[in-house]
Amino acid sequence: MSAPFVVVSDFDGTITQHDMVVALTCHVEAGNRALVDRINRRELDLKSGLTALFQTLPSRGRSAYETFLAESATFRSGYHQFQHVLADAKIPFYIVSNGLDFMLDAVLGPKTENGPERMTNHALFDGDHITIDWEYPCLPPCPGGCGLCKHKVVSELRDRHHAPVIFIGDGVTDVNGARLADRVFARSHLAQYLEESGTAYTPFDTFDDVLAGLFQSTEVKA
Numbered sequence: 502m503s504a505p506f507v508v509v510s511d512f513d514g515t516i517t518q519h520d521m522v523v524a525l526t527c528h529v530e531a532g533n534r535a536l537v538d539r540i541n542r543r544e545l546d547l548k549s550g551l552t553a554l555f556q557t558l559p560s561r562g563r564s565a566y567e568t569f570l571a572e573s574a575t576f577r578s579g580y581h582q583f584q585h586v587l588a589d590a591k592i593p594f595y596i597v598s599n600g601l602d603f604m605l606d607a608v609l610g611p612k613t614e615n616g617p618e619r620m621t622n623h624a625l626f627d628g629d630h631i632t633i634d635w636e637y638p639c640l641p642p643c644p645g646g647c648g649l650c651k652h653k654v655v656s657e658l659r660d661r662h663h664a665p666v667i668f669i670g671d672g673v674t675d676v677n678g679a680r681l682a683d684r685v686f687a688r689s690h691l692a693q694y695l696e697e698s699g700t701a702y703t704p705f706d707t708f709d710d711v712l713a714g715l716f717q718s719t720e721v722k723a
């Protein structure tokens with residue numbers, strides 16, 4: 502039997518209270534703040550922006566970065582309960598992040614058998630500075646420049662599970678995925694963007710809000 506729906510959630514600023522890509526790259530190099538502002542204003546595409554941000558992080562700092570992430574990340578209220586409810590109901594749950602794999606591992610710990618799947622970019626530490634292996638490149642009709650293409654991910658997961666995709670996100674990295682999803686829970690920049698473009702979404706602040714909204718109605722947007 503196929504699942505009634507699939508859940509896709511952004512990581513930074515959605516599962517975590519703050520964007521850990523911004524927190525880490527600006528902690529190591531304060532000058533990165535200007536680059537982050539340009540990405541948020543969409544003057545720079547994500548792939549170029551992320552490449553530039555991580556190029557400022559020396560590979561030798563890896564364990565210090567992992568310690569910083571583990572100690573400074575805080576989870577959005579209701580997340581752990583949310584994850585357990587989905588696992589118990591056997592709802593497929595994917596964390597889809599334009600951050601890097603070592604960052605999710607540092608915050609979430611090793612993946613557990615019933616825990617969410619993780620789809621993210623792969624960090625390479627073999628040069629002087631961090632470089633990125635892009636594992637989910639853009640697929641037309643996505644206009645490109647995503648880094649990790651949430652448009653492609655939403656499309657593939659919908660086909661794989663033969664079920665509607667519920668998308669949860671907060672930022673500019675989520676726009677292309679949210680536009681394609683069957684239902685969207687949005688906050689912050691993503692909510693503002695969807696509002697301006699006239700796309701339907703449900704606002705949320707905590708994962709308790711999302712959980713209530715998810716099971717209250719199975720209605721999906723047309």
Ligand SMILES: [Mg+2]
Pocket residue numbers: 511512513514515520670671672674
């Ligand atoms: Mg985010």
Ligand SMILES: [Zn+2]
Pocket residue numbers: 638639640643644645646647648649650651652653677
């Ligand atoms: Zn794309």
